[in-house]
Amino acid sequence: MIFYKPKKNSSHFLSPIIVALDYRDKNKALAFVDKINPQYCQLKVGNEMFTLYGPEWIKELQKRGFQVFLDLKFHDIPNTTARSVASAAELGVWMVNVHASGGGHMMEAAKKTLLPYGKEAPLLIAVTLLTSMTTQDLQPIGIYGEQQEQVTRLAKLSQDSGMDGVVCSAQEAQILRQHCGSSFQLVTPGIRPLNSVNFDQSRTMDPKEALKAGANYLVIGRPITGSEHPVQSLKNLYTLLMNS
Numbered sequence: 001m002i003f004y005k006p007k008k009n010s011s012h013f014l015s016p017i018i019v020a021l022d023y024r025d026k027n028k029a030l031a032f033v034d035k036i037n038p039q040y041c042q043l044k045v046g047n048e049m050f051t052l053y054g055p056e057w058i059k060e061l062q063k064r065g066f067q068v069f070l071d072l073k074f075h076d077i078p079n080t081t082a083r084s085v086a087s088a089a090e091l092g093v094w095m096v097n098v099h100a101s102g103g104g105h106m107m108e109a110a111k112k113t114l115l116p117y118g119k120e121a122p123l124l125i126a127v128t129l130l131t132s133m134t135t136q137d138l139q140p141i142g143i144y145g146e147q148q149e150q151v152t153r154l155a156k157l158s159q160d161s162g163m164d165g166v167v168c169s170a171q172e173a174q175i176l177r178q179h180c181g182s183s184f185q186l187v188t189p190g191i192r193p194l195n196s197v198n199f200d201q202s203r204t205m206d207p208k209e210a211l212k213a214g215a216n217y218l219v220i221g222r223p224i225t226g227s228e229h230p231v232q233s234l235k236n237l238y239t240l241l242m243n244s
């Protein structure tokens with residue numbers, strides 16, 4: 001299996017797995033985190049846990065040696081977004097994101113605010129089209145065209161605006177590799193191993209197929225955290241990917 005090499009903080013190998021830590025109960029999250037090793041995955045903190053537990057939660061995970069993806073999907077005027085991204089950088093997170101639909105000026109401002117952090121800056125990633133959405137969801141929000149066109153358009157805008165990569169579905173990884181090259185980071189939620197439930201995800205892909213298609217990182221939540229044996233599910237997935 002060819003892994004697209006992580007771009008930043010990558011003097012050592014990083015697992016391609018990012019576990020979405022979407023727990024309401026911090027102790028339940030810790031019960032999982034304390035049984036795994038940063039070798040297996042990075043951890044993603046989203047709106048739910050950050051709203052409940054704030055920056056202290058990030059520190060608790062970092063203290064345990066994990067790289068943290070702060071998935072707050074900033075989407076605001078350029079000044080506010082830039083200041084939010086700088087606040088994320090102050091937390092020492094590994095990856096942070098904004099919505100590409102906030103536009104070029106917003107993304108450029110976010111990029112600029114990270115310049116003083118140099119090599120310590122988090123990877124700055126833009127969300128193209130949420131993996132829960134399909135072409136049918138686009139027309140009601142005034143976008144006429146196919147999902148893949150929209151994702152490609154926003155990915156190119158993100159790259160031109162200085163983003164390190166995008167959040168997209170693994171279904172778009174192959175086409176984005178053609179448009180954006182090999183060093184652009186593709187972070188792909190909607191990962192569904194065989195026989196797992198889609199829940200609210202629409203644009204899904206199997207983990208091995210996702211890496212083959214060109215994804216750098218596989219974001220996976222409920223198929224691991226909601227499984228009967230989350231730690232074993234993570235280890236099985238890691239082993240599967242490493243031995244492919």
Ligand SMILES: O=c1ccn([C@@H]2O[C@H](COP(=O)(O)O)[C@@H](O)[C@H]2O)c(=O)[nH]1
Pocket residue numbers: 020021022046127129130131132167168189190191199201219220221222223
């Ligand atoms: O387009 C997007 C952007 C972010 N997400 C987040 O990824 C995880 C996926 O969790 P699953 O349980 O594996 O569905 C979740 O935290 C989302 O907020 C996404 O799914 N799609």
